[in-house]
Amino acid sequence: MQVMTDLFARIFGDGLSSLGLLVAGGLTMALIMALVMASCAIVFTWAERKVAGFIQSRYGPMRVGRWHGVLQPVADMVKILGKEDIVPRDADKPLFMLAPFVIFVGSLMAWAAIPFAPGFIAADLDLGLFYIFAVSSAATIGILMAGWASNNKWSLYGAARGAAQAVSYEIPLALACIPVVMITGSLNMNDIVIAQQGGIWRWHFLHDPFLFVAFLLYFVASIAEVNRGPFDLPETESELVAGYHTEYTGMRFAFFFLAEYANLFLVSCVATAVFLGGWQPLFGPVFLPGLVFVIKAVLLVLLQMWLRWTLPRLRVDQLMHVCWKVMVPLALVCVLGAGIWMLATGQAG
Amino acid sequence: MTVGLTHYLALAAALFLVGMAGVLIRRNSLIVFMSIEIMLSAANIVFAAYSRLHGDLAGHVFVLMVFAVAAAEAAIGLAILVEIHRRRRSVNVDDLNTLME
Amino acid sequence: METFLFYLCGGLMLGAAAMTVASRSAVAAAVWLVFSFVCAAGVFALLAAPFLAILQILIYAGAIMVLFLFVIMMLQGPVLPAEVAGRTVGRKALLALPAAAIAVILISWAARGREASFGATPVTGTAAAVAELLLNRYLLAFELISIVLLVAIVGAMSLGRNEEGQP
Numbered sequence: 001m002q003v004m005t006d007l008f009a010r011i012f013g014d015g016l017s018s019l020g021l022l023v024a025g026g027l028t029m030a031l032i033m034a035l036v037m038a039s040c041a042i043v044f045t046w047a048e049r050k051v052a053g054f055i056q057s058r059y060g061p062m063r064v065g066r067w068h069g070v071l072q073p074v075a076d077m078v079k080i081l082g083k084e085d086i087v088p089r090d091a092d093k094p095l096f097m098l099a100p101f102v103i104f105v106g107s108l109m110a111w112a113a114i115p116f117a118p119g120f121i122a123a124d125l126d127l128g129l130f131y132i133f134a135v136s137s138a139a140t141i142g143i144l145m146a147g148w149a150s151n152n153k154w155s156l157y158g159a160a161r162g163a164a165q166a167v168s169y170e171i172p173l174a175l176a177c178i179p180v181v182m183i184t185g186s187l188n189m190n191d192i193v194i195a196q197q198g199g200i201w202r203w204h205f206l207h208d209p210f211l212f213v214a215f216l217l218y219f220v221a222s223i224a225e226v227n228r229g230p231f232d233l234p235e236t237e238s239e240l241v242a243g244y245h246t247e248y249t250g251m252r253f254a255f256f257f258l259a260e261y262a263n264l265f266l267v268s269c270v271a272t273a274v275f276l277g278g279w280q281p282l283f284g285p286v287f288l289p290g291l292v293f294v295i296k297a298v299l300l301v302l303l304q305m306w307l308r309w310t311l312p313r314l315r316v317d318q319l320m321h322v323c324w325k326v327m328v329p330l331a332l333v334c335v336l337g338a339g340i341w342m343l344a345t346g347q348a349g
Numbered sequence: 350m351t352v353g354l355t356h357y358l359a360l361a362a363a364l365f366l367v368g369m370a371g372v373l374i375r376r377n378s379l380i381v382f383m384s385i386e387i388m389l390s391a392a393n394i395v396f397a398a399y400s401r402l403h404g405d406l407a408g409h410v411f412v413l414m415v416f417a418v419a420a421a422e423a424a425i426g427l428a429i430l431v432e433i434h435r436r437r438r439s440v441n442v443d444d445l446n447t448l449m450e
Numbered sequence: 451m452e453t454f455l456f457y458l459c460g461g462l463m464l465g466a467a468a469m470t471v472a473s474r475s476a477v478a479a480a481v482w483l484v485f486s487f488v489c490a491a492g493v494f495a496l497l498a499a500p501f502l503a504i505l506q507i508l509i510y511a512g513a514i515m516v517l518f519l520f521v522i523m524m525l526q527g528p529v530l531p532a533e534v535a536g537r538t539v540g541r542k543a544l545l546a547l548p549a550a551a552i553a554v555i556l557i558s559w560a561a562r563g564r565e566a567s568f569g570a571t572p573v574t575g576t577a578a579a580v581a582e583l584l585l586n587r588y589l590l591a592f593e594l595i596s597i598v599l600l601v602a603i604v605g606a607m608s609l610g611r612n613e614e615g616q617p
Contacts, residue, residue, distance in 0.1 A: 137512030
């Protein structure tokens with residue numbers, strides 16, 4: 001936001017008051033983040049279909065656009081926007097209309113605290129990491145609202161599974177980040193990235209063995225958190241039609257879709273900032289920070305896609321077993337171990 | 350008039366009243382529960398407001414305690430409700446009068 | 451600016467709380483309550499308590515209300531059976547008492563016209579500052595609250611079990 005307010009201050013000189021600057025800067029950053037979300041959805045739908053095609057020995061979309069169907073997402077978007085907006089007769093109408101926006105807003109708000117480059121962060125909060133977890137957990141309400149309001153048993157099952165999964169996996173997700181917070185001594189996303197300055201060996205996931213395990217835990221929990229395969233139980237096509245968004249069409253469905261891909265990129269961005277050095281390059285001085293950040297995050301997204309199309313889906317009981325009996329205890333061990341490591345190597349103050 | 354302690358206390362009092370109205374009027378025990386949560390958050394606002402007045406963060410610590418108690422209360426209370434619903438097929442407070450008769 | 455934000459957050463919080471109490475369907479009540487809690491986070495932020503603001507969203511909106519919605523969905527159909535009107539009249543009369551008490555308090559405050567204004571520089575409740583207190587002066591309370599939570603977990607588990615002993 002600092003970047004934007006400075007820019008506006010330079011353009012308008014004294015024409016804008018500080019409040020005006022704040023509002024203008026905030027709105028611009030919000031717009032940029034919304035565009036980032038939209039472009040995530042566009043790029044990743046295409047990428048996902050190409051990855052799926054590659055893994056299943058087929059081509060994927062090839063026709064729209066000159067080269068390898070690059071314009072396929074545009075065609076899809078036109079198709080989605082052209083669909084009729086259906087609200088089921090027995091649906092709980094206000095909730096049904098509201099749910100996609102709750103999910104979308106939850107996702108959009110979390111983007112505010114992602115540090116893409118030095119100074120390029122919409123809200124440089126002291127509690128940045130904490131804020132991201134809080135806001136994205138609020139989106140769970142949207143899932144339940146959607147499932148309930150649709151008045152459809154598949155939707156309701158999907159929503160119940162989705163919410164249970166999101167609430168459960170949030171715990172290992174947050175616990176896995178705690179060792180990093182202990183080392184950095186700050187929840188500010190900028191501080192966390194700056195603490196990893198100086199090449200790959202300074203990145204947090206290579207800080208000590210416990211942090212490496214914590215990174216793996218974070219990665220697995222983040223896949224479950226965004227409801228993707230092999231943890232995509234809320235939308236298992238073979239049992240639940242399409243989960244909590246079964247009844248949605250047109251624009252409202254597009255919002256779910258947008259939020260899903262934006263969340264996918266969001267958790268990868270958080271992993272990048274917290275464990276993989278953020279905008280810091282592999283070695284040498286900081287170079288094109290925004291690009292380095294995005295490349296790291298996109299690589300993580302591709303890894304998630306690879307896993308989705310390779311691994312079979314878990315059962316519901318296995319899902320909960322993995323979370324509560326494996327990942328949560330392991331994450332607690334990581335927190336303890338990282339603390340002991342810090343004491344033993346004399347890093348604790 | 351600038352916003353000071355009194356404003357926050359008035360807000361908390363009004364919230365507490367709304368919560369109390371819910372507890373007294375509503376017969377659905379789920380909504381009664383939610384009204385209790387409203388009353389708890391009214392108390393939280395008072396804690397935070399006095400913390401701000403005295404420049405002492407002890408109030409924030411108390412709010413944290415209230416959060417934890419509210420979470421525990423919701424978990425236990427809702428588990429009891431589920432159990433009652435299993436046996437009685439009702440969550441209406443007025444139906445739960447076995448001990449009264 | 452602060453005055454405006456106070457009336458915005460406070461007013462919305464109060465209005466949403468009133469809607470919670472007034473709504474017919476339990477799901478609508480829960481959604482209004484979530485909204486009310488999000489506004490409460492705004493009020494906490496105005497009171498220089500960012501840590502509490504974020505915890506409010508994380509705990510209430512993200513956990514407690516999800517639990518509420520879960521239970522509502524498990525227990526009921528979409529619309530509640532109409533509440534028995536006759537029996538609530540007497541209770542509505544009961545309300546007059548606390549309402550009158552609070553009205554008297556508020557009016558006397560307004561009549562005195564005094565405002566205990568806050569100091570100019572707030573002590574901000576950041577995570578570090580609150581943790582400092584929590585883990586030193588209030589360590590015993592902190593440990594006790596963890597026992598409360600543990601008991602709650604065990605209690606909820608044992609209550610939630612089916613008759614057949616299936617989890």
